[in-house]
Amino acid sequence: MSVLAAHLGDWVLPVLAEPAAYGAGPLWLALYGYAAYIYINFAGVSDIAIGLGAAFGVAVPENFARPYLQLDIQSFWRSWHITLTRWLQAYIFMPISKRLMRTRLRRHPKLVASVGYLVTFAFCGVWHGDTAGLLLWGLYHGLGLCIYAVLPVSLKVLPHSRPSPLRRLVWWTITFHFVTLGWLLFACPLPTALRALARLVGFG
Amino acid sequence: MLEHFLFATRVLLRTAKGTLHIVFALAVVASFWRVRAWQLSVYGAMVAAIVSRWRWTTGVENELSDAGAMAVQFAVPLLCVLVTCGALAVARRVPGRRRAIIACAIGAVMALWTVCKLSVLREHVPALSQALGTAGMPVMGLSYVVLKLVHLLADAAGPRPPEARATTVMAMVFFPPTYASGPVHRYDEFARSFDALPGARARDWATAIRRITWGTL
Numbered sequence: 001m002s003v004l005a006a007h008l009g010d011w012v013l014p015v016l017a018e019p020a021a022y023g024a025g026p027l028w029l030a031l032y033g034y035a036a037y038i039y040i041n042f043a044g045v046s047d048i049a050i051g052l053g054a055a056f057g058v059a060v061p062e063n064f065a066r067p068y069l070q071l072d073i074q075s076f077w078r079s080w081h082i083t084l085t086r087w088l089q090a091y092i093f094m095p096i097s098k099r100l101m102r103t104r105l106r107r108h109p110k111l112v113a114s115v116g117y118l119v120t121f122a123f124c125g126v127w128h129g130d131t132a133g134l135l136l137w138g139l140y141h142g143l144g145l146c147i148y149a150v151l152p153v154s155l156k157v158l159p160h161s162r163p164s165p166l167r168r169l170v171w172w173t174i175t176f177h178f179v180t181l182g183w184l185l186f187a188c189p190l191p192t193a194l195r196a197l198a199r200l201v202g203f204g
Numbered sequence: 205m206l207e208h209f210l211f212a213t214r215v216l217l218r219t220a221k222g223t224l225h226i227v228f229a230l231a232v233v234a235s236f237w238r239v240r241a242w243q244l245s246v247y248g249a250m251v252a253a254i255v256s257r258w259r260w261t262t263g264v265e266n267e268l269s270d271a272g273a274m275a276v277q278f279a280v281p282l283l284c285v286l287v288t289c290g291a292l293a294v295a296r297r298v299p300g301r302r303r304a305i306i307a308c309a310i311g312a313v314m315a316l317w318t319v320c321k322l323s324v325l326r327e328h329v330p331a332l333s334q335a336l337g338t339a340g341m342p343v344m345g346l347s348y349v350v351l352k353l354v355h356l357l358a359d360a361a362g363p364r365p366p367e368a369r370a371t372t373v374m375a376m377v378f379f380p381p382t383y384a385s386g387p388v389h390r391y392d393e394f395a396r397s398f399d400a401l402p403g404a405r406a407r408d409w410a411t412a413i414r415r416i417t418w419g420t421l
Contacts, residue, residue, distance in 0.1 A: 003421055045385045047419025052381035055412035057401040058394065063387040083388035087351050091358060127347060130322045 002044030019196035114146035137185035
């Protein structure tokens with residue numbers, strides 16, 4: 001664990017472990033802190049691996065590319081844990097999609113993509129650990145990708161388009177908070193995560 | 205550059221975790237100064253065993269002896285590697301059934317991962333998990349081992365299968381920097397740089413120092 005992540009973890013993890021003891025403000029701060037903690041921790045480990053690989057003369061692939069600056073959930077997953085995402089795409093999403101496109105569902109490509117996303121990210125959740133919270137975390141991201149897939153093109157921020165600053169800000173805010181709220185399911189056991197979510201939005 | 209590096213080193217040396225990072229990084233870099241494939245494999249296995257032993261004694265309860273635990277931490281990934289290399293060797297000899305053999309190997313590797321990973325299975329099929337020696341404990345790095353091996357097996361089932369050598373496969377799987385938490389290497393990418401390791405002076409030390417320092421901080 002990197003030095004900065006270790007210090008950040010000492011502060012945010014106890015807050016997320018006992019959400020009932022804190023108000024919405026400290027919980028939001030802890031959640032933003034956890035988003036930073038998990039990124040710094042994981043990207044730091046990847047940086048060390050890439051650095052050690054360079055010291056040995058072995059090229060190690062990049063694993064992160066500014067994920068929290070992405071404007072949509074698809075772009076987020078293209079820049080977060082890149083090597084795992086590529087693996088999931090190649091060996092789960094694509095085979096499922098190709099198989100479904102050979103059935104009557106080929107007339108509904110968005111439905112095919114949605115099924116692919118849900119199955120792929122359910123596996124992604126279980127790959128991280130066999131708890132209900134992690135399975136839900138995977139399905140939550142799968143659902144986010146499904147919703148993004150069915151949105152009309154006119155609403156999206158396409159890679160080579162030049163959206164207005166306001167539009168960029170809105171999309172960034174939605175994407176960042178979608179991912180950050182998802183970390184609750186990743187960080188806490190399911191009942192704790194639900195209690196924390198209730199307090200974050202002013203209930204409980 | 206040197207000034208930044210010395211500053212980072214001074215900061216790191218103030219904490220036990222930071223010092224551990226520096227010692228680990230220096231030991232690994234020193235050990236890999238000039239290596240051959242078999243040396244890398246042996247060293248990787250040693251590091252995996254030592255690290256898992258360290259993790260073991262810092263909180264994970266177990267029913268096995270330390271020696272048994274260390275052996276299992278290494279044995280399960282090694283079993284996955286043996287299944288993969290065995291399947292690749294058989295598939296080369298029986299090209300007509302290549303895809304079926306590789307599909308079986310992928311199934312076997314994924315089944316091992318499932319048994320070791322899912323606590324539900326460990327609880328409900330105790331005989332199976334005890335036979336594997338995984339009762340009540342996770343095998344460190346196994347998820348990444350499986351991702352790398354499935355990459356290799358899937359490539360081998362494709363139209364242009366790579367010429368996979370067992371020593372290089374071992375080196376890729378047990379490569380210490382990526383063993384426990386990725387990134388996930390693909391065999392052809394790893395083998396390309398591993399089979400042509402540059403001499404110590406030709407390596408990209410600036411990148412190495414920058415990324416290790418940055419990642420550690």
